[in-house]
Amino acid sequence: MRFDMSGLRGLFPILDWGRRYDRAQAISDLLAAVIVTIMLIPQSLAYAMLAGLPPHIGLYASIAPLVAYTIFGGSRALAVGPVAVVSLMTASAAGAVAEPGSAAFVQAALALALLSGLVLLVMAALRLGFLANFLSHPVISGFISASGILIAFSQLKHLLGIDAGGETLPQMLQALLPRLQQINLPTLLIGGLALGFLFWARKRMKPLLLRLGCKPLLADMLAKAGPILAVIGSILAVKAFDLAQAGVKLVGAIPAGLPPFTLPDWAPQLWLQLLPAALLIALVGFVESVSVAQTLAAKKRQRILPNQELVGLGSANIAAAFTGGFPVTGGFARSVVNFDAGAATPLAGGFTAIGIAVATLFFTPLFQELPRAVLAATIIVAVLSLVDLGALKRVWRYSKGDFMAMAATMLLVLGVGVETGIAAGVALSLLMLLARIARPHMAIVGQVPGSQHFRNIRRHEVATSPHVLSLRIDESLYFANARQMEDWILAEAAARPKLRHVVLMCPAVNMIDASALESLEAIDARLRDGGITLHLSEVKGPVMDRLRRSDFFAHFSGKVYLSQYDAICDLDPDCASRALQPQTAIKPA
Known part of the structure; x- marks a missing residue:
């Protein structure tokens, strides 16, 4: 039986470089x-x-x-x-x-x-x-x-x-x-x-x-x-x-x-x-x-x-x-x-x-x-x-x-x-780290004409739908920022009378804690009461695994899309089709 030296070499690096x-x-x-x-x-x-x-x-x-x-x-x-x-x-x-x-x-x-x-x-x-x-x-x-x-x-x-x-x-x-x-x-x-x-x-x-x-x-x-x-x-x-x-x-x-x-x-x-x-x-x-x-x-x-x-x-x-x-x-x-x-x-x-x-x-x-x-x-x-x-x-x-x-x-x-x-x-x-987490960057996004990409409406000329509101949050969701996210989404939805769907893009969300999960459930319920359906897109695997371990999807009214483009194609196909037509170069806002 041969003695395993790997553990000792980890503790004593001299045993690793010393033998050579x-x-x-x-x-x-x-x-x-x-x-x-x-x-x-x-x-x-x-x-x-x-x-x-x-x-x-x-x-x-x-x-x-x-x-x-x-x-x-x-x-x-x-x-x-x-x-x-x-x-x-x-x-x-x-x-x-x-x-x-x-x-x-x-x-x-x-x-x-x-x-x-x-x-x-x-x-x-x-x-x-x-x-x-x-x-x-x-x-x-x-x-x-x-x-x-x-x-x-x-x-x-x-x-x-x-x-x-x-x-x-x-x-x-x-x-x-x-x-x-x-x-x-x-x-x-x-x-x-x-x-x-x-x-x-x-x-x-x-x-x-x-x-x-x-x-x-x-x-x-x-x-x-x-x-x-x-x-x-x-x-x-x-x-x-x-x-x-x-x-x-x-x-x-x-x-x-x-x-x-x-x-x-x-x-x-x-x-x-x-x-x-x-x-x-x-x-x-x-x-x-x-x-x-x-x-x-x-x-x-x-x-x-x-x-x-x-x-x-x-x-x-x-x-x-x-x-x-x-x-x-x-x-x-x-x-x-x-x-x-x-x-x-x-x-x-x-x-x-x-x-x-x-x-x-x-x-x-x-x-x-x-x-x-x-x-x-x-x-x-x-x-x-x-x-x-x-x-x-x-x-x-x-x-x-x-x-x-x-x-x-x-x-x-x-x-x-x-x-x-x-x-x-x-x-x-x-303190500054907590302040940044508590005030994450959140943006309304639209489809870049001629592509399947979505960018901030304040920075780019993009196509948007009156029936679908695409929102992106660039931070993991914690107790510190959950309430701000909830207020922001509900305020943006209330300002659009023709709105039928809200899609929350999650490419930068690496974690959703228990407080943020409750906020998502509250957002879904309040939007549903107003005749609006909440959806998610681009959710990372580990985040999806944690959501599945909860009863979130038992009450969730919308769908989870692999990409934001898939969501727009499903929820407003005409808008997606128009935006995909070849366009001239996009000018930054």
Whole structure:
């Protein structure tokens, strides 16, 4: 009897791609890991600082989570680790229950990672990957842009060398502006130089190296290593000019060694306080990761399973919770670099974890004289690439409702807080969805001359019958819109004295719930009392199956037609025949 491995391969994708792993893939993964490791070391330190945690915790969050995703994750290019937006959300959530920098704050970050991981795994078990669709793109875009602005402003205090707090943009400005006279010039100088260099390296270094005759791969690696070059240069500057004595704040001592085994705080009260934030962190992280993973997978004609990504990201966050980390997810910039560098399998992430572990074991003393201003510059350059204010104009032109959700999300993130902003954006998106469902598009249609097609009488010159009213509803029928449909049909029928038949076209109706079914029965009865017969056309199979399971057809007065043309041919053959005669081109109304 042969053991079926399909179930295990579904849970552990490594068993699928691992059995076909070869030398060429190993070389590709190793090369990608080298590039991503160089990029990830300064990012890990910086994002831990952004989260309000000691910098070395960023390194811890970049080891075990990557190994866990290698085993359970499905994307071959997604690079998991600390990211800016989730780090900001961690700082906000943990700061609500503990003082930043305290042991309780670190425990809150561990609990957030564990809770986020458990939320993701529960979603995977219930196959709730589709819930990510409830975060509309305008809301996500607005949230990320506002978060990028907020993160950039939050790092100005490190760049200027002054002490200033605040969690919202008004609070930050209120704290920063009165202290501008306290700017530490050496800090501003080294931070400003790092900022300028990083912006230049991102846009100009690779083209310059190519013009100087550098090979494309080496030029790309050097350009991606811009943050490392800034780190090395700033450390040398600190040593050469004794900048610590000039008031430049440094990272300080970083513990050497692999991440310790940690146990998050199990206090029920703490979990209840952090659960709403953990839900948002899990959902935002999942949406960001799946969006990146699907985009990169499409380029190689590969497939991403959202529910498998829930397992991979959930296990990565749980691994972070037990190894001294904080919430992680797939990063956009890092994943693109990983993909461009040729990552062939998730093992590239495993090799990256080894590289970070080596750095944590042997190279942490090198970072203790790293200026915090340089880490702040690294964060600012990374997050400003996420800001897309032009999206506001594009969304405004296309949909005023989506613009309102996007703008409200941005304003609330900047003015009130991260969790409030994203929660309000989701709520507004759902409210607008319900509003659209409650007010579906409904049209009176007529036959396009010379064809068997039916179109809106307000948009096309069409043939209609005084005896047959053809109505089309472009939405499934729910309790939210059933009464509006009922009022509309009865009002249109009452306005036509010669009317004998009403045909409801249902090509866009994917479901009829119990409330809508009662409305259809009421419409049929009231029309029948007025000497008018109700008919249906173009009803989808699943909808017809549900109608047959009820007693609807036991009382239904009319017929169900395969097409609207069949209905007109049966109910008013003369009208159908006249409309079918060859005509000149139809002019839009």
